Amino acid sequence: MSSRRSRSRQSGSNSRITDDQINDLVSKLHQLLPEIRNAHSDKVSAAKVLQETCNYIRSLHREVDDLSERLSELLATTDNAQAAIIRSLLMQ
Amino acid sequence: MDLHNLNPSSLKSRFTTRFLRALTEINARKPIASSSSPREIFQRYRRIKDAADTSMAYSVRSRRTWSKATLWRLRTPSHRRRLASFGRRSSLNKTRTTTTASHRGAVVVQITSRGGGLGVQLEELRELVPGGEAMDLCNLLDETAHYIKCLTTQVQVMRTIANLYSLE
Numbered sequence: 001m002s003s004r005r006s007r008s009r010q011s012g013s014n015s016r017i018t019d020d021q022i023n024d025l026v027s028k029l030h031q032l033l034p035e036i037r038n039a040h041s042d043k044v045s046a047a048k049v050l051q052e053t054c055n056y057i058r059s060l061h062r063e064v065d066d067l068s069e070r071l072s073e074l075l076a077t078t079d080n081a082q083a084a085i086i087r088s089l090l091m092q
Numbered sequence: 093m094d095l096h097n098l099n100p101s102s103l104k105s106r107f108t109t110r111f112l113r114a115l116t117e118i119n120a121r122k123p124i125a126s127s128s129s130p131r132e133i134f135q136r137y138r139r140i141k142d143a144a145d146t147s148m149a150y151s152v153r154s155r156r157t158w159s160k161a162t163l164w165r166l167r168t169p170s171h172r173r174r175l176a177s178f179g180r181r182s183s184l185n186k187t188r189t190t191t192t193a194s195h196r197g198a199v200v201v202q203i204t205s206r207g208g209g210l211g212v213q214l215e216e217l218r219e220l221v222p223g224g225e226a227m228d229l230c231n232l233l234d235e236t237a238h239y240i241k242c243l244t245t246q247v248q249v250m251r252t253i254a255n256l257y258s259l260e
Contacts (some may be wrong), residue, residue: 057240
């Protein structure tokens, strides 16, 4: 990381190296996003990928919240014997 | 999703083991009388959510900034956190302005010349990823990818467990 920093400090043309790295990281993020509407195109703008990433993380947080709530209610009603059975099933 | 053939060294397996253990502890703590009051349910919801986030943060192989930030957030009481982040943020603003002038100046110019406005999304992202405010751009994007991977695993496992508990 530090060698990258000193390289880009030396001349203006080296800023392209950093730019490509950013592009790589952004496209790596793009691969992780669920493809919903448009056909997979390589030329998605970085801004769109970042926006979709933020939306996706927010929806994942919401899902964790909902599942935690659901588990909380389920723990209230499930008795210990059933829980022990399920646990032993999962641990095998 | 088939949980019976878990690779024991996978992230999913490590998370599942830890999370189930935590769920057992939370379940054991519930009082017999009032386990269904809204207040009890809300307290349990908080404990379960924190247990899930903590379990995932512990389960990552390589120590990541986001996982360390998650553990720190959940283990440090809020008044100490507020003092710490105050000191961190004021020194962070100093570093941000100086690095923008030197090596990051080139990157910022390229990004804004590509049609501007990436700053807003980056700020949003920094707020969503734990510890994001302290990362430089490359690290932020890298950590985000790893964070998303772990979050999807967490959601998968939690959903499977909830479905199993729902069976009658």
